[in-house]
Amino acid sequence: MFGSLMLGLNILAVSFKTLNGFKNSKTKKSVEFIQNRKM
Numbered sequence: 001m002f003g004s005l006m007l008g009l010n011i012l013a014v015s016f017k018t019l020n021g022f023k024n025s026k027t028k029k030s031v032e033f034i035q036n037r038k039m
Helices: 002-022 024-038
Strands: none
Touching: none
């Protein structure tokens, strides 16, 4: 169970880095927007 969770997180991290490579500024704005809404 825990192993599959870590695997899923790794896949998410890799896809997020790939997204950053393609559209860096747009992804950063989305992340900042999400973080601002949480606060």
